């Protein structure tokens with residue numbers, strides 16, 4: 001009998017429109033480059049500036065081709081979880097879920113446990129779920145919060161399942177309106193809600209005072225792991241089984257089994273590098289191997305709560321599919337956020353990335369691993385290569401009750417979370433997540449693809465996970481800097497997709513990876529394009545064909561059609577017009593700041609001048625900060641170096657536009673307009689884009705404006721830049 005597949009693959013529509021646009025833009029680009037190369041002005045008449053334009057345009061063209069690699073034939077996947085349920089019933093595999101946290105200040109324990117509770121409450125047999133929290137902050141406050149969560153789970157999980165509620169993060173659920181109340185009796189509702197609020201209050205009080213009351217400490221042996229000397233950077237390994245699902249007593253208020261819940265804080269010593277999140281994940285892989293050892297591992301960042309209780313079942317449709325499943329190494333869900341504003345002022349919606357780029361990668365070998373919201377086979381994380389005859393042991397981890405006591409298991413697990421454990425092993429290289437790059441996720445995924453596995457991108461209509469997007473410009477730029485630095489370091493290393501992937505993955509897959517790998521070097525041509533044509537306008541040097549020349553056509557065509565298509569893409573992915581416009585601004589700002597810093601940092605690391613760092617993105621913000629965020633007012637506030645670059649560029653554009661216009665008006669309207677029209681448009685567009693920056697420098701009075709010192713410094717630097725001759 002023919003078995004029906006557990007998932008379907010749909011070709012994404014609109015391909016004809018896309019292809020028409022791509023082919024004509026490509027022709028336009030060739031004409032632009034041809035014109036540039038054949039019309040170089042004489043020395044002293046702007047030749048250097050012209051050649052600079054040529055180089056920038058060559059770069060853009062090459063990069064454009066790379067970004068088209070994944071757009072040619074994107075796909076969408078649809079899992080059929082009903083078929084999975086019918087076919088597998090009791091034979092569903094066990095799943096280990098890893099949650100990572102690093103700092104109780106920027107990642108408050110109450111936020112962390114809401115994520116933990118949401119993943120404990122999946123619509124999946126509880127005895128088959130084990131949840132691990134890795135705490136790189138080594139904080140007793142986080143441990144305390146998790147202990148509270150282990151008690152609250154006894155009421156929360158049955159409540160979720162009885163009324164089939166969504167989302168199952170209590171913080172998210174209770175922050176949505178009270179409309180859920182009609183599900184159950186008001187009494188039951190307020191019982192569970194009060195219980196949650198009291199717990200959160202206790203946790204927050206403890207977090208504020210930094211201390212756990214003695215009477216609470218007496219409740220669990222785990223608290224003894226902390227003493228006066230314990231710090232986040234120096235402590236022994238800690239592993240505590242808060243709920244041992246294999247123990248018959250671990251049941252909820254209705255008598256049903258609870259998922260296993262484990263707290264882990266790997267050993268930290270100042271003299272040993274700890275390899276940031278990758279180190280934490282690798283410790284989790286080992287620790288879980290002696291506790292539950294499930295064949296599937298899912299991991300999320302501590303802010304990424306589960307928003308869809310069927311996600312495990314959906315993901316398994318891909319792994320367990322009879323025809324394709326054995327090829328699938330990991331299933332990646334997109335990163336979505338629950339705190340985006342309508343027109344996402346910092347360009348953090350990532351909708352186009354999620355739908356177009358990741359869907360496109362899926363059609364050429366699989367999406368990248370993006371560090372969170374991802375299901376892996378345990379075996380591939382441990383370095384296994386793909387072979388046609390590989391048979392997964394789906395029963396693994398479903399051991400009958402072990403003979404070992406909780407204490408014995410914990411001791412064994414602790415030895416696996418010790419600093420010295422990895423010494424002289426292949427962990428961080430061939431085994432586990434890779435070390436040495438601030439984007440451990442990308443490089444680990446690339447290595448998995450190069451070992452022959454494919455991956456799948458699943459983007460269900462109801463997002464599977466929702467996290468916290470940065471809410472200030474500084475946080476956004478910092479995150480983007482880490483990503484661009486991380487991806488570019490990989491590009492320049494032995495793991496360069498074109499070299500490492502050569503012969504192992506498709507060329508278009510290699511190009512897809514390079515879209516991110518080449519973010520950082522994009523900074524230089526963008527900086528050039530933002531400054532030089534404007535400056536040349538002021539100084540009366542023409543860098544484009546005249547408006548009456550037929551050569552203006554390809555320039556205009558490429559400029560207009562490329563932007564129109566990008567707008568179409570954004571709108572069809574659900575962004576708003578204003579959101580797209582904001583995204584364009586952020587696109588420029590990211591390139592001239594984050595990517596530039598990423599470029600410099602990568603260079604410094606290559607020269608051995610600095611070491612790798614991982615700056616954790618803050619998940620909390622001040623009250624008036626978040627108010628401005630909700631009103632979509634850009635937040636500057638701090639005196640950050642990046643703002644100087646933004647302000648200099650903005651000021652220059654304004655000065656050049658005013659200067660250029662006045663020259664045109666005084667110096668012969670008709671002829672000059674002819675010659676300078678393209679530069680005028682470019683400079684004018686930049687000025688319009690920069691309006692929020694002028695406001696932040698000169699008009700706003702609130703605390704989030706650009707600090708006066710930055711404005712002053714920028715005016716000084718801008719005056720210096722004006723001295724640059726255009727030759």
Ligand SMILES: O=c1ccn([C@@H]2O[C@H](COP(=O)(O)OP(=O)(O)O[C@H]3O[C@H](CO)[C@@H](O)[C@H](O)[C@H]3O)[C@@H](O)[C@H]2O)c(=O)[nH]1
Pocket residue numbers: 100101102103107134136275276277280300301302303370371372438439440441479482483486614615616617618
């Ligand atoms: O030493 C560390 C540093 C970070 N983390 C955790 O790593 C996660 C991601 O950190 P975050 O600051 O939120 O980074 P993002 O910029 O949001 O991270 C994205 O990019 C990272 C790579 O740069 C990936 O690891 C993440 O999964 C992905 O969400 C968080 O849960 C942290 O708690 C650790 O466990 N240990």
Ligand SMILES: [Mn+2]
Pocket residue numbers: 301303467468617
């Ligand atoms: Mn994050």
